[in-house]
Amino acid sequence: MVVVLVGLIISLLFSLVNIAAPLSYIQVWYSFLATGLLIYYLSIAGLLAPYQPAPALHFQPSSSTEDAPDSEAAATPSPAVEVLEPSLAGDAAEKAPQCSPASPRHAVLPTDPDLARWAAKLTRHMEAERPYLAPELTLGELASQLRTNTSLLSRVINTCFGQNFNDYINTHRIAEAERKLQDPRYQHYTLLAVALESGFNSKSTFNRVFKKLKAATPSEVAARLNL
Structure with a gap:
């Protein structure tokens, strides 16, 4: 960029001088010489670029307690993928939920520690930041x-939680709605207000998802919770 800028400045200076006092053929020739040297330099720089050492990349973790991703995520094209630190691998694996067919939200295959670490990280993020409210x-x-890619995240949700993305998010929204239905501070809320506060964008979607995941309507669950 610096070389191109210098070349443009030189051409502009020659043009201004030529307007003020017409240059001879020999004098104008130097302008073409400068342009040729610029093109020659850019060509050589382009040919040598693949052989230049790549600059070191330094990624900043989002928090000191978060573990970093596996090598598969780092190899996937993503603008900001974390790098796994061996010192965090053991702690993250210990915090990973265990496989339990009866509890698909916390079902992790213990044979894949990388997915287990990401499942633990995703669980922490969902509990701390509650992105499902959007x-x-x-x-x-x-x-x-989470600073990863959609391919890895989808694999974690499908494999570790036994759900697709929509069901996974809606499971958290339904749990949030149930908490609000039991909270005295929300007793004066209508079911629509509870749905909107829990991340749903319409009452019809709220009712449909509630029926799918709870086999009951929101009003039935609300009456049962408030007994």
Whole structure:
């Protein structure tokens, strides 16, 4: 960029001088010489670029307690993928939820420690930041928050939690709605207000998801919780 800028300045100076006092053929020739040298330099620099050492990249973790991703995530094209630190691997694996067919939200295959670490990290993020409260949350946005890619995140949710992305997020929204239905501070809220406060964007979606995941309507669950 510096060389191109210098070349533009030289051409501009020759043009200004030529306007003020017309240059001879020999004098104008030096302008073409400067342009040729610029093109020659850029060509050589382009040919040598693949052989230049790559600059060191330094990634900053989002918090001191978060573990970093596996090598597979680092190899996937992603603008901000963390690097796994061996010192954190043991602690993260210990915090990873265990496999339990009866509890798909906490089902992790112990044979894949990398996925288990990501499952633990995802669980912590969901509990601390509660991104599911955003009605328009997408897989890409959640992956960006975790500083990984959608392929890895989708694999973690499918494998470790036994759900697709929509069901996984809606499970947290339903749990949030149940907490609000039991909270005295929300007793004066309508079911629509509870749905909107829990991350749903409409009452119809709230009812449909509630029926799917709880086999009951929100009003039935609300009556049962408030007995």
